[in-house]
Amino acid sequence: MSLLERFIEDTALHMGLGHRARSLVDVLVDYIRSLPDGVHGLRRRFDAVGLGTHFPGDGRPSRLLASQLESVVGREELAVLARRAAFPTGMFAVVASDLLPGLVNMLEQEARTPPVPIRAPSLPRSSPTLRLVRGTALRGLLWVLVAGALLCLTGWIHQKTRVSPGVPAAQAEQQSPPRLSLVNHHGVIDVRGRLPGEADRRKVWSALVAQYGHGKVSGDILRDPQAAAPRWLDRLVTLAPVLRHQGLSLSFNGDRLHVDMTRLSPRDRIAVSDTLRRGFGHLQVSGLWDAGRIALSQLPATPAPEELVTALNQGKVRFLHKSPTLRADGHEMLRASAQAILAAEPGLRLEVGGHTDSLGAAETNLHLSQQRAEMVVAELEAQGVPAGMLVPRGYGEEQPVADNRLDSGRDRNRRIEYSILQ
Template sequence: MSLLDPFIEDTALHMGLGHRARRLVEVLVDYIRSLPGGVEGLRHRFEQAGMGEQFPAGNPPHRLLASQLERIVGRAELVALARRAAFPTGMFAVVAADLLPGLIDVMEREAALAASEPAVVAERLAPAAVPRSLRGSALRGALWVLVAGVLLCLTGWIHQKTRAPAGTVAQAAAVAAAERHQMPRLTLVVSATGVDVRGRLPSEADRRRVWNALVAQYGRARVGGDIQRDHHTQSPRWLDRLLTVLPSLNQPGLALSFSGDALNADLGRLPEAERVAVSETLRRAFGHLPITGLWDPGRVALSQLPEQHDADQLASALNQGVVRFAHKSPELRADSMDTLRASALAIRRAGPRLRLEVGSHTDSLGTSDSNLRLSQQRAEAVVAELRALGVPSSALVARGYGEDHPVADNRLEAGRERNRRIVYTVLD
């Protein structure tokens, strides 16, 4: 077993990344190995960025901030690596910066182990005193067997191709076409006269479940549209939850569109109070999916800022927003991205003189040290994502406060949820 496997398992557990930890570590390892000289090439990158003291010779690098990793790797390369790992750029930068020292240590220990193995293997496999002529005969025999095997395989392959039925090519094309249309889709548009539903689901049973649920809610005469059946379509992960929350999603003007495992909510035609309420319903039901179009009090407050507002008014509006993370992890939840996009736009419009501290606070579950570290990682994740959305680096400072400044009772889940927060503070 590779030394990287325990490292990946530990990353998955303690960073809350689950199965995605393997892909992230593999992307980092491939990047380091692609550099001239491998680890030494990475050390040279540190020196070129003016950060040689962060990676002293003979030692793993010191712990980095996400912004420091971006200086070393380069913005374009960081974005490309994040895309390969299927992570948001900001989140990738935070996790990669945190993992790099331990990963370098593991890679160097694995390289040292690999360097020592060839001599051991050669010693174990060294042949006994066998006459040279006998060894030569054995090698020639093995070579002839190998050649004969290759010729037999090649002959069989040619025979199969020449006798393939005429429909094989068409069948392959049909399979490829089916594979291009595997995503389940469903669109619901609610109006004053009823609901229109359209999409593609894998089975008649799924189609009937959706149709019957809508008929039960709106009445047969007020349900229109068409749901196609396609057995090549994957089973939707969201269908059961959608049927559960349908009674709460009856506001005229609401439009929901599921595509694969993603959800887009069009709430622009709803009153502002209903936008927030529907968004909360969708977050609770589909927080495990990438969601766009959601609102929260912060996004509403930002949209209501006067044309001429000061930095304190901006910070107050930003602080009404809610940024959510995976449990005990610095990973930003997908349902927080609309809030961050609105925040980034407002901060960019404030001009180059604005400086904000992005403070992160946790609840009291876990140790004080682990919560302090987690809060710093979360603050850095928010800063990295805002920078990825166009906010200048000079405008933001990340700071983690851990569990030291609660605003509610940590003995209650509702209190712990309030204590897990991001706070924007204007800096002089």
């Protein structure tokens, strides 16, 4: 595996970007290689804006902020790169600034590694007997290759004939996402969907009947052999009691879960959201609530600055572990926050403060808190909040609000906190 491929895999894993890591890294690599002299050309750009000491080369573990990267690349060019990578500009700037030091060091290491020459093996002089043996072996190998090709062709023809008329072969071989919807309708659980096997269908149905009784479960789960294996099935069986709330709706589609709990009381929304967040944290979950979303939904049409900040600070913006990347419910929280900020009195300016727990080095935590604050500002601006209304600032571990020796305390200390700028 090449250094670049290994870097892409590490990025996908540690930044939580999945398949999107490749497009982002490819865009950054293409940008660096398009500059005159490549990495050296990028160094000159750092020098030109007075950031030469921050250039992440020669193996130095330098750290960059999104604002520094923007001054080097330029706002317009940064937006172009973000579009090519299919990322929002603000998110691209935050993630790219975090990746650039390691990427530059990887490119420098790649440039210093000489290519391994491929040498053809020297063939000794062969005797007539050896030539005869080799000729026989080659003829045998040729027959084996011909037979293998015929077998592959026969298998292909057989596979084509098994596909039903009117259905393309590629479509027949492609797996579809497993789907399942569960709705508590006046105390009756209506369940519908498509799962790959009979055992999966029975597992869900039996769990619901055991929890609510035969007369309280309706609907149908179809068996779909083309559906992929659901990663959430065992958790769903365990959490079947959560459906006791009338009006609650769960919709699974592949690795996505959408929750509708608009008919639940605020207290039940928070309780159900906490349960689902713990149970399905490995999925992309939307529709969850917390105290912050409820407080924002109860604000007046034009909230005063103080009550706006109070509501904003009741919410929890969630990130991936030790990363500035937002989780799915983090995006939802910020969409609700943006709507409230846009409804506030004109002329308001807010500081967006990033805070961490005390685990890890203080310098690392300070940098991460600044990245997270910048990510929040970028997301809010992408939702329509005017640029300049929000000022990001990272505080690291300097201002804890709870005991860092406890898990619950560290969770409270990892926060985004808004304050009014005079």
